Amino acid sequence: HIPLAVLRDLPTRLRQADWRPEAALSVEPWGMRVLHVGPRTHTPCCMVAVDIGTTAIKARLLAPEAACVASCYNSQVMFGPDVITRIMHCQRGEQKGCRELQDAVVGDINRLVAALLEDGGRGRDEVWGMVVSGNTTMMHLFLGLEPAWIRRDPYVGCAYGLPPVRPEDVGVDIHPAGRVFCLPSVASFVGADITAGVLASGLAECERPAALIDLGTNGEIVIGCREFLVCCSASAGPAFEGAGSASGTRARDGAVDSVWSADGVRWRTIGDAPPLGICGTGYIDLLATLLAEGAMDKTGRFVSDAPGVAEAGGELQYVLVPAAEAATNADIVLTQADVTNLIRAKGAIYAAGCVLLQSLGLSWTEMDAIMLAGGFGESLDKDNAVAIGLLPDVPRDRIEFVGNTSLRGAVMVAESAENHWKARQAAAKMTYFELSTHPDFMDQFVSACFLPHTDAERFPSVQPGGDQVEHQ
Amino acid sequence: HIPLAVLRDLPTRLRQADWRPEAALSVEPWGMRVLHVGPRTHTPCCMVAVDIGTTAIKARLLAPEAACVASCYNSQVMFGPDVITRIMHCQRGEQKGCRELQDAVVGDINRLVAALLEDGGRGRDEVWGMVVSGNTTMMHLFLGLEPAWIRRDPYVGCAYGLPPVRPEDVGVDIHPAGRVFCLPSVASFVGADITAGVLASGLAECERPAALIDLGTNGEIVIGCREFLVCCSASAGPAFEGAGSASGTRARDGAVDSVWSADGVRWRTIGDAPPLGICGTGYIDLLATLLAEGAMDKTGRFVSDAPGVAEAGGELQYVLVPAAEAATNADIVLTQADVTNLIRAKGAIYAAGCVLLQSLGLSWTEMDAIMLAGGFGESLDKDNAVAIGLLPDVPRDRIEFVGNTSLRGAVMVAESAENHWKARQAAAKMTYFELSTHPDFMDQFVSACFLPHTDAERFPSVQPGGDQVEHQ
Numbered sequence: 001h002i003p004l005a006v007l008r009d010l011p012t013r014l015r016q017a018d019w020r021p022e023a024a025l026s027v028e029p030w031g032m033r034v035l036h037v038g039p040r041t042h043t044p045c046c047m048v049a050v051d052i053g054t055t056a057i058k059a060r061l062l063a064p065e066a067a068c069v070a071s072c073y074n075s076q077v078m079f080g081p082d083v084i085t086r087i088m089h090c091q092r093g094e095q096k097g098c099r100e101l102q103d104a105v106v107g108d109i110n111r112l113v114a115a116l117l118e119d120g121g122r123g124r125d126e127v128w129g130m131v132v133s134g135n136t137t138m139m140h141l142f143l144g145l146e147p148a149w150i151r152r153d154p155y156v157g158c159a160y161g162l163p164p165v166r167p168e169d170v171g172v173d174i175h176p177a178g179r180v181f182c183l184p185s186v187a188s189f190v191g192a193d194i195t196a197g198v199l200a201s202g203l204a205e206c207e208r209p210a211a212l213i214d215l216g217t218n219g220e221i222v223i224g225c226r227e228f229l230v231c232c233s234a235s236a237g238p239a240f241e242g243a244g245s246a247s248g249t250r251a252r253d254g255a256v257d258s259v260w261s262a263d264g265v266r267w268r269t270i271g272d273a274p275p276l277g278i279c280g281t282g283y284i285d286l287l288a289t290l291l292a293e294g295a296m297d298k299t300g301r302f303v304s305d306a307p308g309v310a311e312a313g314g315e316l317q318y319v320l321v322p323a324a325e326a327a328t329n330a331d332i333v334l335t336q337a338d339v340t341n342l343i344r345a346k347g348a349i350y351a352a353g354c355v356l357l358q359s360l361g362l363s364w365t366e367m368d369a370i371m372l373a374g375g376f377g378e379s380l381d382k383d384n385a386v387a388i389g390l391l392p393d394v395p396r397d398r399i400e401f402v403g404n405t406s407l408r409g410a411v412m413v414a415e416s417a418e419n420h421w422k423a424r425q426a427a428a429k430m431t432y433f434e435l436s437t438h439p440d441f442m443d444q445f446v447s448a449c450f451l452p453h454t455d456a457e458r459f460p461s462v463q464p465g466g467d468q469v470e471h472q
Numbered sequence: 473h474i475p476l477a478v479l480r481d482l483p484t485r486l487r488q489a490d491w492r493p494e495a496a497l498s499v500e501p502w503g504m505r506v507l508h509v510g511p512r513t514h515t516p517c518c519m520v521a522v523d524i525g526t527t528a529i530k531a532r533l534l535a536p537e538a539a540c541v542a543s544c545y546n547s548q549v550m551f552g553p554d555v556i557t558r559i560m561h562c563q564r565g566e567q568k569g570c571r572e573l574q575d576a577v578v579g580d581i582n583r584l585v586a587a588l589l590e591d592g593g594r595g596r597d598e599v600w601g602m603v604v605s606g607n608t609t610m611m612h613l614f615l616g617l618e619p620a621w622i623r624r625d626p627y628v629g630c631a632y633g634l635p636p637v638r639p640e641d642v643g644v645d646i647h648p649a650g651r652v653f654c655l656p657s658v659a660s661f662v663g664a665d666i667t668a669g670v671l672a673s674g675l676a677e678c679e680r681p682a683a684l685i686d687l688g689t690n691g692e693i694v695i696g697c698r699e700f701l702v703c704c705s706a707s708a709g710p711a712f713e714g715a716g717s718a719s720g721t722r723a724r725d726g727a728v729d730s731v732w733s734a735d736g737v738r739w740r741t742i743g744d745a746p747p748l749g750i751c752g753t754g755y756i757d758l759l760a761t762l763l764a765e766g767a768m769d770k771t772g773r774f775v776s777d778a779p780g781v782a783e784a785g786g787e788l789q790y791v792l793v794p795a796a797e798a799a800t801n802a803d804i805v806l807t808q809a810d811v812t813n814l815i816r817a818k819g820a821i822y823a824a825g826c827v828l829l830q831s832l833g834l835s836w837t838e839m840d841a842i843m844l845a846g847g848f849g850e851s852l853d854k855d856n857a858v859a860i861g862l863l864p865d866v867p868r869d870r871i872e873f874v875g876n877t878s879l880r881g882a883v884m885v886a887e888s889a890e891n892h893w894k895a896r897q898a899a900a901k902m903t904y905f906e907l908s909t910h911p912d913f914m915d916q917f918v919s920a921c922f923l924p925h926t927d928a929e930r931f932p933s934v935q936p937g938g939d940q941v942e943h944q
Contacts, residue, residue: 004615004641007631011621030502143476149483159479169476 002034005177013037024128026179028164029421035128035177045128046120048113048174049410051193052105052134052142054083054217055241055250058407059112061127062414066120070112075104076141082217082238083137084151090141091148098148101141102170109142110173127174130167131420133183133410135191135218136160143170143182150188160185161427162192181420183413184427187434189233194220195427196409197373199419201402204229204426209362210369211353212402213391215240215280219349222430223356223367229426230360232433234352239345240280240374245338247320247331249277254327256320257379259285261293265308267320270379274327278320278334281380283342286334288384290318291451298451300339346390347448352435353392354444359433364392373405386462389452393459474506477649485509496600498651500636501893507600507649517600518592520585520646521882523665524577524606524614526555526689527713527722530879531584533599534886538592542584547576548613554689554710555609556623562613563620570620573613574642581614582645599646602639603892605655605882607663607690608632615642615654622660632657633899634664653892655885656899659906661705666692667899668881669845671891673874676701676898681834682841683825684874685863687712687752691821694902695828695839701898702832704905706824711817712752712846712862717810719792719803721749726799728792729851731757733765737780739792742851746799750792750806753852755814758806760856762790763923770923772811818862819920824907825864826916831905836864845877858934861924865931 002010014021017039024036024045046063058071079101080086090097117124132142136157140147143165145158162182167174174180183192194214198204203212206225214220219236222229242248242255249255254276258268267282269275278286290296295306295318302309302316309318312333321332357363364370370391372380382399385391391399412419435441452459474482486493489511496508496517518535530543551573552558562569589596604614608629612619615637617630634654639646646652655664666686670676675684678697686692691708694701714720714727721727726748730740739754741747750758762768767778767790774781774788781790784805793804829835836842842863844852854871857863863871884891907913924931 001635002631002633004635004637007615007635008617011618011628011630143479145480146483156483158483159474161474163473163476163479165476 001031006034006037010037013039024175024177026129027417028179028181029417029424033179035175035179043126046122046126047129047131047414048116048127049407049414050109050112050130050132050134051196051404051407051410052109052132052138053193053406054135054138057105057108057112058404059109059116060407060411061116061120061122062411063120063122063126066122068116068119070115070119072108072112075108076101079104081243083135086141087137087147087151090146091151095146098141098144098146102144105138105142106171110171113173124173125175128178129414130172130174130178130180131183131410131414132180133192133196133406135193135216136185136188137191139182139185139192155188157185157188160187161424181413183410183423186231186427186430187233187432189218189235190220190231190430190432193406193409194222194231195423195430196407196413197402197405198222198229198409198426198430199412199423200405200408201371201373203371204422204429206368208368209360209366210371211364211367212371212373212405213349213353214373214405215349216374217241219345219352221349221353221356223353223360223362224430225368228360229430230356230433231430232352232356232435234348234435236345236348237341239341240283242277242279242283244341245278245283246317246335247277247333248283248338249279251279251281251375251379252276255279256282256286256332258282258381259289259320261289265289265293265320275321275325275332276327277332283334283338284388284390285381285384286318286320287339287342287451288381288387290334291387296339296451300343300451302336302339343449343451346388347445347450350389350392350453351441351444351448354448355435355438355441356433358440364394367394367398369398369400370394371400371402373402375404386459387452389448389450389459393452393461473503478506478509482509485511496647496649498601499889500651500653501889501896505651507647507651515598518594518598519601519603519886520588520599521879521886522581522584522602522604522606523668523876523879523882524581524604524610525878526607526610529577529580529584530876531581531588532879532883533588533592533594534883535592535594535598538594540588540591542587542591544580544584547580548573551576553715555607558613559609559619559623562618563623567618570613570616570618574616577610577614578643582643585645596645597647600650601886602644602646602650602652603655603882603886604652605664605668605878607665607688608657608660609663611654611657611664627660629657629660632659633896653885655882655895658703658899658902659705659904661690661707662692662703662902662904665878665881666694666703667895667902668879668885669874669877670694670701670881670898670902671884671895672877672880673843673845675843676894676901678840680840681832681838682843683836683839684843684845684877685821685825686845686877687821688846689713691817691824693821693825693828695825695832695834696902697840700832701902702828702905703902704824704828704907706820706907708817708820709813711813712755714749714751714755716813717750717755718789718807719749719805720755720810721751723751723753723847723851724748727751728754728758728804730754730853731761731792733761737761737765737792747793747797747804748799749804755806755810756860756862757853757856758790758792759811759814759923760853760859762806763859768811768923772808772815772923774808774811815921815923818860819917819922822861822864822925823913823916823920826920827907827910827913828905830912836866839866839870841870841872842866843872843874845874847876858931859924861920861922861931865924865933
């Protein structure tokens with residue numbers, strides 16, 4: 001396909017180039033597209049891959065000999081901390097709200113692109129393509145699609161499969177004749193980030209079934225292999241992102257990301273910086289450690305006379321770091337409400353996986369791998385995650401960290417049309433399970449709101465003296 | 473494919489339609505495209521097919537229970553009577569000339585569409601698609617592509633395969649979300665009209681080779697079948713369109729379209745109207761009749777003492793209709809220059825066909841059919857066309873009139889994506905022969921500038937007492 005605008009200039013450009021022109025071609029799943037024809041400049045074509053997270057935006061420049069990354073907060077935060085509050089912002093202001101949120105995220109992306117270009121020593125007009133990933137709401141807001149519909153009966157977004165658009169259609173500052181591709185979403189709460197995850201983890205090409213769990217805000221789970229893909233959102237909430245807890249924080253310098261017991265409860269912060277709060281992996285470790293130390297029972301209730309447990313405002317809480325040692329000059333604590341929150345989150349994720357497996361007639365132990373997507377990386381302690389019942393009790397070597405698959409998937413799509421096609425195929429192939437109306441989910445969820453689970457036999461390795469054995 | 477603009481409105485439209493929407497879909501060779509979604513109106517989708525001729529524009533409305541046609545002169549005529557003068561107009565005025573010509577033809581088309589809609593009782597917003605055919609220069613001017621390149625070394629146009637465009641891109645007045653498709657051209661002088669001709673005549677699906685001859689301005693010839701398609705332009709000039717001759721006229725009421733001998737030379741006009749001039753078929757008959765009557769020799773020279781032959785301005789001419797009987801109050805004549813012109817035109821067409829056949833190792837008699845495209849229709853006398861050597865001497869039942877295949881091809885493309893695909897395939901498959909640089913063409917042409925041909929054996933049925941026999 002050669003657009004009319006390119007055709008109009010073609011004869012002049014060919015002659016300017018003395019019949020040896022340079023062309024910018026976009027190789028897309030549906031064919032090739034000529035973006036530009038002109039004299040030879042030998043300038044390479046660059047691409048930018050973007051992961052729009054609800055909290056943070058990451059971008060990567062793909063250029064020969066210059067692959068740099070940049071990230072920033074999502075400035076939409078000023079309109080609301082999470083997806084729901086931002087959708088509510090849109091609902092209030094006619095189309096104005098939606099526009100404000102689009103402007104915010106596009107502004108962020110443009111600043112990231114500018115930074116990447118400076119880093120990589122490239123110019124704006126060398127960027128001919130952008131591939132964008134993110135959850136369904138983020139994709140809506142990026143394209144200026146009204147997300148309010150996601151929260152209104154029948155809870156479907158404007159669109160999940162998204163057409164390529166022109167930079168001017170959304171306002172991103174790359175070559176005006178370039179192309180902007182959005183990875184497809186699957187459902188209102190299984191977004192393009194999960195499609196990217198399936199691509200980056202290779203799940204759709206596995207010989208035997210495996211599970212991909214994204215421990216982000218919603219806790220999306222995909223189970224499948226080459227033959228099938230099913231997915232759901234556990235609506236787990238952002239507890240494992242450190243949000244909504246008394247001392248929660250993102251994984252950044254100063255965040256307690258690891259807790260263990262050795263003559264009492266010990267902790268470590270990212271970058272060994274003075275402690276600011278607790279991030280996701282810190283909470284997982286903390287729950288497991290307090291459980292092991294006997295400071296908390298299996299329902300998550302604090303044991304009032306355990307060391308570190310104290311009363312505050314009529315409720316028990318655990319003080320991990322006293323104010324004197326904290327960078328915040330306030331106690332870094334785990335409250336009873338935090339525990340409830342975390343148990344609900346981990347219970348929802350585990351239960352969601354169980355419902356998917358049940359529907360497929362499969363069990364956790366039949367999973368070839370359990371791949372964890374998200375920013376945790378190696379700092380997540382697998383034993384602790386199993387001990388609190390967040391992850392199933394499977395041999396630990398089957399649990400893999402696959403990192404930020406949303407950005408990696410976007411990069412892969414930018415790298416080849418074949419990957420782009422695979423991503424679209426994967427999204428089309430994913431069968432979505434709506435858990436909120438699923439008859440078994442509530443039962444499974446209630447059973448899972450226990451440490452590790454009301455059915456202790458599911459977690460044999462967690463029982464006193466228990467060994468890791470294969471059992472659902 | 474669902475464009476971003478449609479997606480943005482989709483949720484609102486679906487709800488307005490109470491989830492039972494009506495959609496306007498464009499079924500295209502490269503997939504389906506959603507043009508619009510809205511509440512049910514049960515309004516049918518209409519299409520318009522357009523044939524942009526250098527002289528006249530014809531359009532047809534395709535709507536259920538209302539298929540009307542309209543035609544008008546091409547107002548580009550005010551900038552030049554033919555393709556070459558119009559290209560020269562573009563060359564003079566920077567991009568202004570090209571713009572003027574585009575505005576002229578688009579204005580014509582919009583007036584035709586308005587007339588068709590009134591005739592058919594339809595509204596502008598019911599027209600969701602337009603399919604346009606015409607010669608390469610007309611297609612360039614319609615899309616605002618600079619045609620000057622056609623006349624500059626290396627004589628290639630901007631583009632032959634043309635992308636679908638939006639109505640606003642060219643300015644045609646149909647539904648703003650509709651689609652405008654241009655049939656593909658093959659070369660600078662083998663245009664979309666010929667591609668349409670191949671489609672409408674079914675040439676690309678013939679079991680055995682056949683020839684398609686368009687007797688329009690250029691005299692394009694396509695020879696082929698299911699296996700192959702070759703084509704060329706004879707650059708014959710517009711003599712058979714009645715242009716460039718002393719008393720030439722288009723085929724319209726009052727045009728002498730038939731001439732025969734019966735106790736002298738007799739003639740008839742279209743609509744039996746008072747004679748205005750001579751059109752293409754009239755010239756063919758006139759040449760054959762004068763030849764048979766002995767008023768002209770085989771080189772085309774008038775016999776000075778033959779009835780009707782008279783001197784004027786030092787040259788011999790034949791007076792077909794004296795001024796007293798003519799609607800123009802001037803003699804309707806055939807001049808020696810006209811004869812030269814007509815012989816060159818017919819010689820070029822015949823020679824072009826011979827060169828194509830020679831290249832393929834085929835002969836005229838191996839052609840399953842010789843299909844004549846153009847406005848002649850049944851008024852063309854096959855025997856006379858053979859007698860002057862315009863058409864080869866083959867059994868007369870193999871000569872078929874296929875009419876205005878340019879418009880018919882456009883209609884077919886409007887009717888189905890399969891036809892659209894076939895047309896694009898045909899254009900891609902056609903091998904173009906450039907005759908102006910072909911070593912044999914000039915020889916063949918010179919030999920053919922004779923009535924019927926210097927090699928009389930090629931036209932056995934034309935010789936005194938000759939029968940129709942099969943011979944190249």
